Amino acid sequence: MDLAKHWRLRHARYRLEGQRNRFTGEVRFPPAPPLPGEREDIWEPYILKGRGRVYSFSVVRQPPEGFEDQPPYLVALVRLDEGPMVTAQLTDCDLDQVAIDMPVEMVTRRLRDLGPTGLIVYGYKFRPIVS
Amino acid sequence: MRRVYIIGTGATPVGEHWDRSPASLAIEALTGALGSIPASRIGALYVASALSGTLHTQSQMAALIATAAGIPGVEAVTIEAGGASGGVALRQACLAVAAGAVDLAMVVGVEKVTDVLDARREAALALATDVDWEAVHGVTLTALWALLMRRYMHEYGYSADDFAPFPINAHANGVANPRAMYRFAITAEKVRNAPMVAEPLGLLDCSTAADGAAAVLIASEGLAHELCATPVRIAGSATATDTLALHSRPDPLWFQAAAHSAASALRMARLTHSDVQVFDVTDPHGIAAALALESSGFAKRGTAVALAREGAITPKGRLPLATGGGCKARGDVVGANGVYQIVELVAQLRGQAGVVQVNGARVALAQCMGGIGVTVATHILTLE
Amino acid sequence: MMKPERPVGITGYGVYIPRFRIAAREIARIWDGTSGTPVDSKSVPGPDEDTITMSIEAARNALARAHITPDRLSAVWVGSESHPYSVKPSGTLVAEALGATPWVSTADWEFACKAGSEALTAAMGMVGSGMAEYVLAIGADTAQGRPGDALEYTAAAGAAALIVGPAMDAVAVIEGTTSYVTDTPDFFRRADTAYPVHGHRFTGEPAYFGTVRSAAEKLLRDLGAKPSDFTYAVFHQPNTRFPQTVARQLGFTPQQIAPGLLSPKIGNAYSAAALLGLCAILDVAQPGDTIFVTTYGSGAGSDAYALRVTDALPERRERAPLTAAYLARETFVDYAVYVKWRGKLVME
Structure with a gap:
């Protein structure tokens, strides 16, 4: 059923919540547990602004199981303004519209549908900025 | 630590083996590697398989194969490290023999991918990405390679066409390999006109996942010379890892694990980059080969594609690559690739590679990779 | 007339309209709409959109205009006739995505096309009574009409989010x-x-x-x-x-x-x-x-x-995209794509 697996990641998935270092201000995404020996309180939850630029992109035409109804879909590495890079789909974006360095913004969308007896998995995607 | 040698190799043809089980493939390869040596002399069995748990839905594959080989009771362990499984299994065998724990170790790489349909196979392969932060977005390994290819093109000013020499070389070499899945040559025009799989990657720059098994028999120095006329030494052996997710790395176009494992293996072999005469790397796409060569120190950054264009990767070039056809023409046997590499490079060092023979090859490098540069195993083979 | 003792108003508002449209004449092409069409075109949600995703975006725009942190919302209420789950609130997911959880009341409202305004009226009472400082009321739908039915020309998608707060802070x-x-x-x-x-x-x-x-x-x-x-x-x-x-x-x-x-x-x-x-x-x-x-x-x-x-x-409306920005990005799809995306193809 994969219920808990998706549930425990909801903050990062739904609202791009990563972590910020209380001392250096460094922002990281995705959030991670403290390293062995690292103080628990060094990293605090931090919601990233959701703006960034396309580092690279591709189009998935041979999808994995669970994504058969989506192709062709755009996937990208996005360099967020705060520094971290994330992997995500681009949405509301034509295949010939995207380019490296294109500014994008985060939206929360359906990532996949686990069927009539399963969850709808929601999470971040990116799209060209709506001004 | 004792010196470690390869004294036997075996492999099945790579392809769609509809009528055969993983055990059947494994036993054919294992039998070939044993030659006239009885299976009962195997001290430990290392089975590499990336997908047996997810596609064949069988865990403890090593016990299954030990039983099929008629040696139930032997120490047998299954190794899973994605596409690096074969190299990592070989590394474990080397450690066991070098440490003196066993004198004879068998490494078998086996993959059976055709029992499921495409989408399920793509999903299983994508398990080598970070499932929570990559695969959940519908990203495939092919798509991640495509992202790297596009960025590489952007950084260094190449076109997609510039990568064609990699699959062209792989297919040209595959013609000579009786075990290769695709034994025909392809042209730049065909590569260019192939349908897209994940832009900018076209169909003819994408390997095909296929069934197959390969095996190598590892022996201690004393036993190697007793049992084999032309033992090949494993002079260097190293594995390293990087972050599971590509996006977590400061520079996605640099494979730190490849750099580390190549440097460690060369250091262990007391050899330098210029000593290596023939290569095999995980090369499902041209970009994969290019980044492996660059990260391992065999080409300056941004130059591997230019070198390929100039013919350096052909059997007559400076960096002969994929002489057995590579992932593209031999067929991509995922967790078994790392063992097939050894089988093909041993043939090179023994001068048995026929028309793809690299003249005077005495030092070979095999490098296999799990995921996108996540786990990398590098081995240096030498002829003494 | 109903009016709370404590004056209330809208302190933030936001909209969301999907980028896709289908022209009414395209529907008429399939279903012989020779008697004229009730609209020129309608919005169509993309395949990864639903009432929850549209609510989230409209609400983010409303929060940006209200200029409050999400934890100041006392309630997140979503009115819709197209909640993605029959049982499992849209509101909890929307509230989680906004960062309003866990100290927040959430509920899904249903009253055909006025589910959103039900939530708005209730929000007036909640804030007007002093129980809450800010309440988010959302109306969102991805409406469906039977293929060929007159409703198919109009059943569309969109979301509007209103934050109700004290009148002194209102736009x-x-x-x-x-x-x-x-x-x-x-x-x-x-x-x-x-x-x-x-x-x-x-x-x-x-x-x-x-x-x-x-x-x-x-x-x-x-x-x-x-x-x-x-x-x-x-x-x-x-x-x-x-x-x-x-x-x-x-x-x-x-x-x-x-x-x-x-x-x-x-x-x-x-x-x-x-x-x-x-x-x-x-x-x-x-x-x-x-x-x-x-x-x-x-x-x-x-x-x-x-x-x-x-x-x-005037100052606050500039803090999020205007409705015109969403109306402007119109990408027309044909009836076949519309049918595929809206689940009207029998797949199994």
Whole structure:
């Protein structure tokens, strides 16, 4: 059923919540547990602004199981303004519209549908900025 | 630590083996590697398989194969490290023999991918990405390679066409390999006109996942010379890892694990980059080969594609690559690739590679990779 | 007229309209719509969109305009007839995505096309009583019409989010509301069916027109106001003609309803329809302007509201995309793509 697996990641998935270092201000995404020996309180939850630029992109035409109804879909590495890079789909974006360095913004969308007896998995995607 | 040698190799043809089980493939390869040596002399069995748990839905594959080989009771362990499984299994065998724990170790790489349909196979392969932060977005390994290819093109000013020499070389070499899945040559025009799989990657720059098994028999120095006329030494052996997710790395176009494992293996072999005469790397796409060569120190950054264009990767070039056809023409046997590499490079060092023979090859490098540069195993083979 | 003791208003608003459209003539091409079409085009949600995703984006825009941290919301309420789950609230997911959890009341509201305004009226009470400082009321839908049915031309998608807070912090003060409800079966959808049933001309008089007029006339009467006292007016817009007709019946001019009349281009966004119109008016209104809003939900009922724009609006509306930005990014799809995305292909 994969219920808990998706549930425990909801903050990062739904609202791009990563972590910020209380001392250096460094922002990281995705959030991670403290390293062995690292103080628990060094990293605090931090919601990233959701703006960034396309580092690279591709189009998935041979999808994995669970994504058969989506192709062709755009996937990208996005360099967020705060520094971290994330992997995500681009949405509301034509295949010939995207380019490296294109500014994008985060939206929360359906990532996949686990069927009539399963969850709808929601999470971040990116799209060209709506001004 | 004792010196470690390869004294036997075996492999099945790579392809769609509809009528055969993983055990059947494994036993054919294992039998070939044993030659006239009885299976009962195997001290430990290392089975590499990336997908047996997810596609064949069988865990403890090593016990299954030990039983099929008629040696139930032997120490047998299954190794899973994605596409690096074969190299990592070989590394474990080397450690066991070098440490003196066993004198004879068998490494078998086996993959059976055709029992499921495409989408399920793509999903299983994508398990080598970070499932929570990559695969959940519908990203495939092919798509991640495509992202790297596009960025590489952007950084260094190449076109997609510039990568064609990699699959062209792989297919040209595959013609000579009786075990290769695709034994025909392809042209730049065909590569260019192939349908897209994940832009900018076209169909003819994408390997095909296929069934197959390969095996190598590892022996201690004393036993190697007793049992084999032309033992090949494993002079260097190293594995390293990087972050599971590509996006977590400061520079996605640099494979730190490849750099580390190549440097460690060369250091262990007391050899330098210029000593290596023939290569095999995980090369499902041209970009994969290019980044492996660059990260391992065999080409300056941004130059591997230019070198390929100039013919350096052909059997007559400076960096002969994929002489057995590579992932593209031999067929991509995922967790078994790392063992097939050894089988093909041993043939090179023994001068048995026929028309793809690299003249005077005495030092070979095999490098296999799990995921996108996540786990990398590098081995240096030498002829003494 | 209902009005809380503590004055309340809208402190933040936001919209969302999907980028995709289908032209009514494209639907008519398939279904022989020779008798004219009720709208020019309608919005179509993309394959990764639903009431939850659209609610989240509209609400993020509303929060940006309200300029409050999400933890200050005491309630997140989502009104819709197309909640993705039958059982499992949309509100919890929306609240989680906004960062409003866990100390927040959430609920899903249902009243056909006025589920969003039900939430708005309740929000007035919650804030007006002093129980809450800020309450988020959302109307959102991805409506479906049976292929070939008249409703298919109009059943559209969109979301509007309104944050209700103290009047002193508002971009528009709500001066009062009326709610008029009767049991009128003009339109309904039974549980576990995909498409609604409607009563054709019965949905006009007495349902839509009678109900909207009743709520609107009562509010005008209680306020001692006449239509010409308002700068703008907006009515629930199931098509182009109904809101134009009811406005004329009540004495409002075409100029008063023009900025809020979105249905010709995006169709009927159901729970979001009238609220989207209100937001589009807030995008252009000036301090001191007055706005008359009447929603409608089949079943049937109508909520009417009178609002007065404050000095805070001009600066605050710039903090999020205007309705016009969403209307401008229109990408037309053909009937085949529409059918694929909207789950009208039998796949198994």
